[in-house]
Amino acid sequence: MNIVIMGCGRVGAELAAMLDEEGHKVTVLDTEPYSFRRLPSAFKGKALVGDGTDEDSLRKAGIDQADVFVAVTQGDNRNVMAAQIAKHLFNVPKVVCRIYDPLREEMYHALGLETISPTTIGAQLLKEVILG
Amino acid sequence: MYIIVVGGGKVGFYLTTALLNEGHEVLVLEKDAKRCDFISEQLGSVVVRGDGCEARTLAEVGTERADMFIAVTDEDEDNLVACQVAKHKFKVPRTIARISNPKNEKLFKKLGIDVTVSSTNLILEHIQGEVPTHPLVHLLTLKGGGLEIVEVRVPENSPAVGKRMKDIAIPPDSVICLMIGKWGAQVPTGDTVMEAGAQVLAVTRPEAEGALRAALTG
Numbered sequence: 001m002n003i004v005i006m007g008c009g010r011v012g013a014e015l016a017a018m019l020d021e022e023g024h025k026v027t028v029l030d031t032e033p034y035s036f037r038r039l040p041s042a043f044k045g046k047a048l049v050g051d052g053t054d055e056d057s058l059r060k061a062g063i064d065q066a067d068v069f070v071a072v073t074q075g076d077n078r079n080v081m082a083a084q085i086a087k088h089l090f091n092v093p094k095v096v097c098r099i100y101d102p103l104r105e106e107m108y109h110a111l112g113l114e115t116i117s118p119t120t121i122g123a124q125l126l127k128e129v130i131l132g
Numbered sequence: 133m134y135i136i137v138v139g140g141g142k143v144g145f146y147l148t149t150a151l152l153n154e155g156h157e158v159l160v161l162e163k164d165a166k167r168c169d170f171i172s173e174q175l176g177s178v179v180v181r182g183d184g185c186e187a188r189t190l191a192e193v194g195t196e197r198a199d200m201f202i203a204v205t206d207e208d209e210d211n212l213v214a215c216q217v218a219k220h221k222f223k224v225p226r227t228i229a230r231i232s233n234p235k236n237e238k239l240f241k242k243l244g245i246d247v248t249v250s251s252t253n254l255i256l257e258h259i260q261g262e263v264p265t266h267p268l269v270h271l272l273t274l275k276g277g278g279l280e281i282v283e284v285r286v287p288e289n290s291p292a293v294g295k296r297m298k299d300i301a302i303p304p305d306s307v308i309c310l311m312i313g314k315w316g317a318q319v320p321t322g323d324t325v326m327e328a329g330a331q332v333l334a335v336t337r338p339e340a341e342g343a344l345r346a347a348l349t350g
Contacts (some may be wrong), residue, residue, distance in 0.1 A: 081209040
């Protein structure tokens, strides 16, 4: 599959490396080239400097041919905006978006975005560990 | 009207001042504590410190009874999200977003933001208006209907010069409303003859702009 990942932080880089190892065609986008140090040296995909909320950067990253778009930058709003561009302007079949704020996540989920809130999931996991 | 303004920067501050002067009930949401202090010193208790993208903050300031919601922070994505939360969660009838990247206009419209104001485009249009050789200048976009008012200067060598209005092949949906020539301004009829160097105000559709310009400037 053609996968575009926006944000090369810990999660973005880890996800990119995993998908790349499984043989998918991965492109990672980040505004800060220094972030690409997190990618393993064996990474065969593309690492591009660019802003995922900008249509032209997304086009350069091959969003037109992408099967999947994942938004995992630090900014909830940036993720939400990029995900909506991918979904509504480029019609990418599968768009996943990380949103830290649970309330915002709930709303965008209701609006039809596929969303993940690490806050809710993390708190839930911790609670299970604590209470056994 | 109850109006919520997100972002107490320069734009937010002067906008709030103007809206207060018009007698509206205005509330500004601003994240920065110092900026909040400044605004309340200048304008009184019209500011609440908080994130205009957070549903909880918006609930606290009574967004569900707001008539208008205006997001004017520096970040396009923040303005988008704030307006979307206001629209979808609090059913605010009119949302307005400031955008810096003109490319975002289309996206914001598609995502249900009622009005976008692109400061970059506004500045560009004004600069274009000051460049005398520029053939077509946007003056105003009319609400609804997708029409706009443009200004065109008809050059000496234009094929339209010397023709009667009814013989100039302007695109359908376009109307020449005013011709300002040597003898001053006049509302042209079908028999009015186009003067060389005239300044013309016309109503048109954005997609017909090219054809209109071609008909009037050659």
